[in-house]
Amino acid sequence: MITGRLEVSGSPNNRKLRVTYTHNGSYNQITLPNDDQLSLALAAKKQEGGLEALKNLPVELEEDGGQPVRIREQGQDWDRVAAAPIAPVAAAPADPFATVEVYQAPNLPPGDFHNPYNFIPAPPRQTEHPDLGDHNPVKQGMGHGYYHPDRWSGRIAVKLTTETPLLIPDAANATGDDHKSYPLRLGVDGKPYLPPTSIKGMLRTAYEAVTNSRFAIFAKHEERLAYRMPANLGLxxxxxxxxxxxxxxxxxxxxxxxxxxxxxxAPGGNQMYAAWLPSYQPNGSGIRNLTGYPANNRLPNHRDRVTVLLEQYGKYHNPQHTGHPIFTYWKVRAMAPPGTTLDTPPPGAANGRHAPLRTPMRQVDGYVCITNKNIDNKHDERVFFSTAPVPPRPLTPALQQQWQALIKNYQEIHETEISRGMTGPPALANSRWSRQVVGGSSEWVLSPGTLCYAQVKKVASGYDVLALYPVMISRELYAQPPQALLHPSQAPAERLEQLSPADRVFGWVNQQGKSAYKGNLRIHSVTCHSDTAVASFNGLGVPLAILGAPKPEQTRFYTAHDATGNPLQVGVNKESGYDSAARGLRGRKVYPHHNGLPANHWDNPQQDRTHQDNQGHYQEYRRPRQNGQEQRDDQNRSIQAWVKPQTEFSLQLEVTNLSKCELGALLWLLTLPPGHYHRLGGAKPFGFGSVYLQVDWQNTDLKLGQGWKTFYQSLTAPSNADPFDPSSMITAFKDAVQKVQGGNFEQVPFIAAFCRAAQGFADQLPVHYPRLQAQLQPDTKIFDWFVANERTGNQGNGQKVSLPALRQDQGLPLNPLQ
Incomplete structure (x- = not known):
């Protein structure tokens, strides 16, 4: 433990908080960039009294990497607790089915389309296996100083042929600010330049999948995600x-x-808790009938304490207001500063299905809660009040941490939209961001005066507060973060002894430290052999469709029933995807080849044919025009050229000190049957970048280390060199997979899924992002399909279907309503 002091520095208009302390004989004076390492108690004190409240305050802290962390007031404990601690490796269940019901594959009818991405399962690994397990490569003879006598090294000559157009954008020469237009990256010979690193990345992704290696990177998944809670829970x-x-x-x-x-x-008697404060025009942008203070006719501010006069209203099933109301509520008829006596106005008028109940009006004191016009049809803000005291509950560190994680999630998911200057949700026409979205770090802390909503449960002593939310129908945190669902044997390696096959062959960088391993594969001499490889487009080029961002919050697509990657069962609640560490992740994201496209699908891409049905397919890769005008903005990109289909490249793979199994896995990937494609380059969800690989055996030279020793000793090809038999290498790889996974090689789930992705689907269904209609529209919203899939109520019930397992994918329905 280190002791220090908080200080305030800077000019009056630029005040900064810093911590000073002495540690190991060194005096430190460090400015704190944010409040993340302040205890919740200190952050609350800063929120309430500003920086001056922390000036010259004695503190305790620790150091991590030379930076001050866990800063708290002297004598106080660190009060930021983990929102959802991840179980240690030793606590992971050996049996992935130990705490979840046995998976039953759904029996669903064929769908209407395929999603552009799916997942290759990544089941728990046998880390002790001699070939497919985890091992220190240096101790295995995979050092870089010499050829190991019993391991394979040499050159593999490869031919790469494009099956669909290939995008290699030249980012350095892109034009435009908000909307970028990219030329094709060319080499000094004027032909397409295909970076060796891109090919290596493509091969590594495939190699990870078919050897069931560890994930190379799994960053920024330690925080719990959030989803929109059901409306009935908001009540x-x-x-x-x-x-x-x-x-x-x-x-x-x-x-x-x-x-x-x-x-x-739930409120007793269907009487809503908070009073309704008329504020906005429904489906409009104006202020409506917002009751101000009579003294100065100003509008109330969020958190203001006020005196209000309330009239009871009811909402009925019909505009005639017959029968019992669906629910009742108090409506603000007049407002003034606290302590004011208000005159009683005439009874209010009915409006649609809302009508006054003609009960006596009430004058009460309360607090104004303004969350902004965050949905188009919002018409009222709220006034919090109470006519009978309720015993208070303690604000625990766990609740403070839950609140902070939730508010940060709100702000992070909308960060890009706000940075683009959007003033409200893009899917809505007359709305503004909620207070917690645009309030910055000041919204993270629950300080005196914060207004919120509590989820409660009745207990003997009163009510337990389970969680706190900024709005009634809020986002809600899942129980577990994605990282908790990743099996420990699949997590990125943290030391050399944990290096899986892909780490050993392609290299490894420790995501948590400074160690690294170079790897034993290098790609070079990438050459384009086609003289007419480039298709160029006029002006700014072809406006591509909008690429969907990853949404791991969509549990039915990203989370699994179990650790082996089976989809969530149809019909389960979406929050169940992250409800337990016994669940799993679907695996490694992959973009299946778009099989069965019409021959003219890629012709004349500058012509907008997005509305034309072409043998059941649409021009998915192009953004439709709107009102005759091209849509070019910061949501999409334009391309000025692409590499044509059937363009040929050659390249060289240099490998050193690979085992028979490691080399066999690589050769299997390089010798897939015709009609099996790897995916390379940009915009793969739209079908770009399918490439076919072949080995040029005549120019391939692979030897054991002993063979290379003999060769360099004689400088001639030795007559008794060990013969290279690629089929035996591939067989060694297949045998290893079968030994670990059991059954036939082709039926192993991750092999079958990989082959399906490489071939594409044989049913000729179109491949596109989920939407509710077959035809591509200028204003198509992917979100609408997911809303319909989850819907419950009078407008129909969604099927709650999950993304099918890749090897059994028969498609998704256009209309997911039952």
């Missing part, structure tokens, strides 16, 4: 305010209005 949220008790401790005070709180948080 059970109790208004709450963070306050201080008599001893100065932070507490949660509930404000249930005139309602009683049910055992699960």
């Amino acid at each position: 059970k949220m109790v208004p709450a305010r963070i306050e201080k008790d008599a001893t100065g401790n932070l507490i949660i005070q509930l404000y249930p209005g005139t309602s009683t709180i049910g055992a699960d948080g």
Whole structure:
């Protein structure tokens, strides 16, 4: 433990917080870039009183990598707890089915389209296996100083032929600011330049999959993700305010209005908790009837304490207001600063299915909660109040951590949109970002005066607060982060002894430290042999369609029923995907080859044919025009040229000190049957970049280390050199996979899935992102399909289908409603 002091420095307009301390004889004075390493108690104190509240405050801290961490007030404990601790390796169940029900493959009818991406399973590994397990390559004879006598080294000559157009964008010469237009990257000979690193990356991805190696990179997946909670759960949220008790401790005070709180948080008698404050024009952008303060006619601010006059309303099933109301609520009719006596206005008028109940009006004190017009049809903000005291609950470190993780998630998922200048959700026309989205780090901390919603549960002593949310129908954190679902044997290696086959062959860099291993494969001499390889386009080129961003929050596509990668069962709740570390991830993302495209699919790409049905396929790769104009903005890119199909390249692979099995896996990938393609370059979801590989055996030279020793000793080809038999190498690889996985090689799940991706689908269904109609539209929204798939209610029930297993993929329905 280190002791130090917080100081405030800088000019009045640029105040900064820094920590000073002495450690190991060295005096340190470090400015803190944010509040991440401040305890929640200190962050709350800063939120309440500003930087001056922390000035000259004695603190305790620790150091990590020379940086101060876990800074807390002297004598206090570190109070930021992990939101969802990940079980240590030793705690992982040996049997992936130990805590989940046995998987049953769904029996679904054939679908209408295939998703452009799927996953190759990555089941738990046998890390002790001599060929496919984890081993220190240096101790195995895979050092780089000499040829190991019993390992294979040499040159593999490869021919690469493009099957579909190949995109090699020249980022250094792109034009445009918000919208980028990319020329094709060319070499000094004027022909396409295909970077060796791109080919190596393509091969490594494939090699990882077919050897079931560890993931090379699995970063930024340690935080829990979030999803939009069901609307009916939002009705059970109790208004709450963070306050201080008599001893100065932070507490949660509930404000249930005139309602009683049910055992699960639902309001008694269907009387809504908070009062409705008329604020906005529904489906418009203007302010409507917002009740201001009579004294100065100003509008209320968020958190303002006010006196309000309330009138009880009901919402009915019909505009005639007959029968019992669906629910009742209090509506603000007048507002003033606290302590003011308000005059009673005439009874309010009915509006649509809403009508006053003609009960006596009430004058109460409360707090204004303004979350902004975050949906198009929002018309009211809220006033939190209570007519009967509810015993407060302590604000625990766990709740503070849950809140901070949730608010950070809100801000991170919208960070790019806000940086583009968007003032509200792009899918909505007249909405603005919620307060917690644009409030920055000040929204992370639950400080006195914070207004929020509490999820509660009835207990003997009152109500336990399970979680806190910024809005009624909020995003909700999944129980586990993605990292918790990754089997330990698949996690990126952290030391040489954990290097899996792909790490040993292609190289490894420690994601958590400074160690690395060079690898034993190098690609060079990539040459284009076609004189007419380039198809060029006029002007800014072809506007590509919008590429979908990865959405691991979509549990039905990204999470698995179990550690072997089976899809979630049809119909389960989406939150179940991350509900337990016994679940799993679907595996390694892959983009299946687009099989069965019409012969003219890639012809004349500058012509907008996106609305034309071409043998059941559409021009998916091109962004449709809107009102006759090309759509070029910061959501998509344009390409000025591509590499034509049937363009030939040659390249050389240099390998050193590979085992028979390691080399066999590589050769198997390089000798796939005709009609099996690897994927290379950009925009693979649209079908670009399918390439076929062949080995040029005549120019391939592979020897054991002993053979190379003899060769260099004589400088002539030795007559008794060990013969190179590629089929025996491939057989050694297949035998190793069969020994570890059991059964026939071609039926091993990750091999079968890889082959399906390489071939594409034989059913001739189109391949595109999920949407609700077959034809591509200028304003197609992928999100609508996922909403329909999850829907429950009067508008129909979604099928809640998951992305099918790649090897059994019969497609997804255009309309996922039942």
